[in-house]
Amino acid sequence: xxxxxxxxGFRDSLPKEEIPKKxxxxxxxxxxTSFGFSxxxxxxxxxTDVLLGKGGGETDKQIFRFHDNGGRDVAMRFDxxxxxxxxxxxxxxxxxxxxxxxxxxxxxxxxxxxKGRYREFIQCDFDIVGAxxxxxxxxxxxxxHASFKALGIExxxxxxxxxxxxxxxxxxxxxxxxxxxxxxxxxxxxKIGEDEVRKQLVEITGTxxxxxxxxxxxxxxxxxDFMETVKKLEELTGGASEHSERIRAxxxxxxxxxxxxxxxxxxxxxxxxxxxxxxxxxxxxxxxPGIGSVCSGGRYNNLASLYMKEATPGVGSSIGLDRxxxxxxxxxxxLLENTSTSDILxxxxxxxxxxxxxxxxxxxxxxxxxxxxLIPDAKMKKVYAFAESGKIPYLLTFNDExxxxxxxxxxxxxxxxxxxxxxx
Amino acid sequence: xxxxxxxxGFRDSLPKEEIPKKxxxxxxxxxxTSFGFSxxxxxxxxxTDVLLGKGGGETDKQIFRFHDNGGRDVAMRFDxxxxxxxxxxxxxxxxxxxxxxxxxxxxxxxxxxxKGRYREFIQCDFDIVGAxxxxxxxxxxxxxHASFKALGIExxxxxxxxxxxxxxxxxxxxxxxxxxxxxxxxxxxxKIGEDEVRKQLVEITGTxxxxxxxxxxxxxxxxxDFMETVKKLEELTGGASEHSERIRAxxxxxxxxxxxxxxxxxxxxxxxxxxxxxxxxxxxxxxxPGIGSVCSGGRYNNLASLYMKEATPGVGSSIGLDRxxxxxxxxxxxLLENTSTSDILxxxxxxxxxxxxxxxxxxxxxxxxxxxxLIPDAKMKKVYAFAESGKIPYLLTFNDExxxxxxxxxxxxxxxxxxxxxxx
Numbered sequence: 001x002x003x004x005x006x007x008x009g010f011r012d013s014l015p016k017e018e019i020p021k022k023x024x025x026x027x028x029x030x031x032x033t034s035f036g037f038s039x040x041x042x043x044x045x046x047x048t049d050v051l052l053g054k055g056g057g058e059t060d061k062q063i064f065r066f067h068d069n070g071g072r073d074v075a076m077r078f079d080x081x082x083x084x085x086x087x088x089x090x091x092x093x094x095x096x097x098x099x100x101x102x103x104x105x106x107x108x109x110x111x112x113x114x115k116g117r118y119r120e121f122i123q124c125d126f127d128i129v130g131a132x133x134x135x136x137x138x139x140x141x142x143x144x145h146a147s148f149k150a151l152g153i154e155x156x157x158x159x160x161x162x163x164x165x166x167x168x169x170x171x172x173x174x175x176x177x178x179x180x181x182x183x184x185x186x187x188x189x190x191k192i193g194e195d196e197v198r199k200q201l202v203e204i205t206g207t208x209x210x211x212x213x214x215x216x217x218x219x220x221x222x223x224x225d226f227m228e229t230v231k232k233l234e235e236l237t238g239g240a241s242e243h244s245e246r247i248r249a250x251x252x253x254x255x256x257x258x259x260x261x262x263x264x265x266x267x268x269x270x271x272x273x274x275x276x277x278x279x280x281x282x283x284x285x286x287x288x289p290g291i292g293s294v295c296s297g298g299r300y301n302n303l304a305s306l307y308m309k310e311a312t313p314g315v316g317s318s319i320g321l322d323r324x325x326x327x328x329x330x331x332x333x334x335l336l337e338n339t340s341t342s343d344i345l346x347x348x349x350x351x352x353x354x355x356x357x358x359x360x361x362x363x364x365x366x367x368x369x370x371x372x373x374l375i376p377d378a379k380m381k382k383v384y385a386f387a388e389s390g391k392i393p394y395l396l397t398f399n400d401e402x403x404x405x406x407x408x409x410x411x412x413x414x415x416x417x418x419x420x421x422x423x424x
Numbered sequence: 425x426x427x428x429x430x431x432x433g434f435r436d437s438l439p440k441e442e443i444p445k446k447x448x449x450x451x452x453x454x455x456x457t458s459f460g461f462s463x464x465x466x467x468x469x470x471x472t473d474v475l476l477g478k479g480g481g482e483t484d485k486q487i488f489r490f491h492d493n494g495g496r497d498v499a500m501r502f503d504x505x506x507x508x509x510x511x512x513x514x515x516x517x518x519x520x521x522x523x524x525x526x527x528x529x530x531x532x533x534x535x536x537x538x539k540g541r542y543r544e545f546i547q548c549d550f551d552i553v554g555a556x557x558x559x560x561x562x563x564x565x566x567x568x569h570a571s572f573k574a575l576g577i578e579x580x581x582x583x584x585x586x587x588x589x590x591x592x593x594x595x596x597x598x599x600x601x602x603x604x605x606x607x608x609x610x611x612x613x614x615k616i617g618e619d620e621v622r623k624q625l626v627e628i629t630g631t632x633x634x635x636x637x638x639x640x641x642x643x644x645x646x647x648x649d650f651m652e653t654v655k656k657l658e659e660l661t662g663g664a665s666e667h668s669e670r671i672r673a674x675x676x677x678x679x680x681x682x683x684x685x686x687x688x689x690x691x692x693x694x695x696x697x698x699x700x701x702x703x704x705x706x707x708x709x710x711x712x713p714g715i716g717s718v719c720s721g722g723r724y725n726n727l728a729s730l731y732m733k734e735a736t737p738g739v740g741s742s743i744g745l746d747r748x749x750x751x752x753x754x755x756x757x758x759l760l761e762n763t764s765t766s767d768i769l770x771x772x773x774x775x776x777x778x779x780x781x782x783x784x785x786x787x788x789x790x791x792x793x794x795x796x797x798l799i800p801d802a803k804m805k806k807v808y809a810f811a812e813s814g815k816i817p818y819l820l821t822f823n824d825e826x827x828x829x830x831x832x833x834x835x836x837x838x839x840x841x842x843x844x845x846x847x848x
Contacts, residue, residue, distance in 0.1 A: 001731065001732070001733070002473060002477045002730050002731050003472055003474075003524070003731070004474070004510040004511075004513040004731040004732070005471070005474070005512040005514070006466075006467050006470060006477070007467060007469055007470065007471060007492075007496065007498060010466070010467035010469060010470075012464065012466050012467070012511055012515065013465035013466070014463060014464060014518065014519065014599070015462035015463060015464060015519065015525070018462070018463040018464055018465055019462065019463060022453070023464055026450075029446070033793055034788045034792075034793050034794065035788070035793075035794070035795070035796075036765055036769075036793060036794060036795025036796070036814070036816075037765075038439035038442070038443065038765045039439065039442040039443060039446055040436065040437060040438060040439060040442055040815075041437035041442055042430075042436050042437070043430050043431065043434035043435070043436070043544055044430065044468065044500075044530065044544060045431055045434060045488070045500075045532070045544070046430060046434075047429070047430075047431060049426060050426055050427075050428065050429070052428045052690060060556065064469070064490075064493075066488075066490030066491070067490070068431075068534065069488075069534050070432070072431065074468075076468075086428040087428075087436055089428040090428040090429070090436065091436065091438060091616060094438065095438065095813070096809065096810055096813040096814075098797075098798045098799065098810075099471060100795070101439070101767075106468065108468070108469070110492065110493050120467055120468060120469070124821065128798060130798075131798040131799055133798070133799070133800070134777070135772075135777050135796065135798050135800060136798045138777075138781065139781075139796055139798065142785075147790075178735055179841055201450075244708070252778060253777060253778050253781055256470040256778035256779075256781060256782055257781055257782060259786055289820070297457070306425070307425065307426050307427070307428040308425070308428070309425070324620060327806065331491070339742050341461075341462045341524075342460040345460075348559075352556070353559050353562075353677060354676065354677050354680035354681075355679055355680075357476075357559075357562065357563075357566070357680060357681055358680055358681060361566075361681055364458045364459070364570075368458075369458050369459075369460060370458065370459070370460060371459070371460025371524070372459075372460070372559065372563055373522075374522045374554075374555040374559050374560045374563065375522065375555055375557070376557070376559060385520065386520055386522075387521040388521070390460070390462075390520075392460075
């Protein structure tokens, strides 16, 4: 007998998890599609060279990498961004540019599993490549906004910042050379707090003054609205710049869409990754700050440079689906509540199967989800238990005395018409 | 510069492939759901022991197998059946039985890629476990029927056979011991022809008489309708048996659903795999016989026996999604024809972006898929080329003179109302 276990950091998804996950994915796909984003897919396995071209170092140990039967050095994808960069290099002539794609699929990382983190998880990425302007930035942000609305989430805030503007600020302090370290430190603000960030900034930049200046920049948004913060940052960066103009243009588009209230400008957002060059953003659920960002991304202007000569500017976002599902669960989302497998359970006795099958077909044609209880003459206790485990609200029995419909929530007998009206 | 190539036997899926694939999957999911089947998911990577428990031998060399960073012997799943058997053993207490699940996901096999065969491909499996009766057999068959109808395929035939009945026949010939070899040989009938099958059967069974008897059994359906064939087979197996009674009961249920015309009883169908014990079936498209079976499966009564003591009878089917898509393509299915990424393309000049964004939002609220052309002031030639590559039928321009809508198929100017009516 083999123990039916899965690997550490992996898990099965049961219907009660998979049903809401599929609902969420469909809603997101419908939003992406309504904005003209197209689905693509890429292989789960790729040449290790292709995947690790960029950002080898830290990622290296965390990937599932091996030699296949043909002796090729291969690896399972650890994100959807690198495969997308390769995809753009390979197919941009065919897809045309600008190109909008979404990709919802699994990725794998060998890191040590922690609570709520797995070695196999689903990412949901959407990107626009081939355009570098406020219109594309605003479009990505409005797709994000529409996505959260479509999921029935009301209380969320997008925290926007701009890497170009921060770089400008750092270059005024002559700290360009240290920007990668500084960005990574600032990125930890929420985790390690202002005092610790200040301490590390003093170490990196060499002076208290530099640390203080940086802290004053990254906290410039505290208690201010979007445009007040932008004005304050313009003051800190020697007046209006192409970057602040871009931010103003984006904000004006968000305002004309009437969705600007969910956006704050938060200069403490940097995103750790090197490749961002323009706006960067994270998304927080106001009532669940502890859960962290559920949708993050930014503008990069050279993502596919490893695979092609032409620069392909882009802007994109990534939703961690597992974290999103966890958040929706905590919010008591109705999307997660209704995980019933069917609307109606039909239980026939022996000899009534044909009749029951016909009735099931008739109800399906009306749009209902109908399960057949597949063991005729079973004890009613078993039938009820089955209905309960599938959260099925109605039971239709076929026995020699005729048919009967029960509302299983009230255990009362109802007519077919009442059932249909109730389910519709 | 790294060459943006994928591994041999793997491929990217571009929007023109991915859009119809997603449409097909949604249609299948809707059918499965309407029958009360629930989605599940399992890890892509599993312990090799768990995956190879059954049927090691031939499969062994064909799988992607390696040692992970923790030294575990792991493998990528090569089908969805073995993980499902493990899943049932692990979770049947929670899911309850009978349990109906579907699983549409990728699997990997290291075999040498041929035309139309890849090392990474999508399977679509649906199974019922926990019931062994005509009702469950008929339900799987009617899910298959409903699936093909939902995909708009009209001209298909399900070829049904019964392994138990064939075993009964072989035991009357005292050939029980050789049944595995005989089944595998008969399974090749379509590929190698009757003469070659006869030759091999003589070798296996030792006599011309045996070979002739088996050939007469497997060709007993030629030119006969379903019930005529069943009667003929009853004669060849010493009269009615539990197996022929089961077949009669299934057929009667299919008839009461009015779908029996798409079913033939074809005793040459055996399916190669050892684990089938009851009905087995393959599905052929009448106008595309060369493409082979697009949906196959059968009843197995001991699938999870490697992982649990209790027998869990089941019946299930598998659709090879890539083969199905290829078939739909050859049939000229409308599902594959309409791969437009959007209904409407909006192209604003600089200064009109906000207005354009608002109009886009308004049209999305009406249910249209709207793409923004993200480079304001682009040459109209480029805008047209973009619309064409995305097969977008309408173009709405925002410039300083106002807005204009063009039907790109006729290049004629239309009103918003005409566009909306036309798209609705």
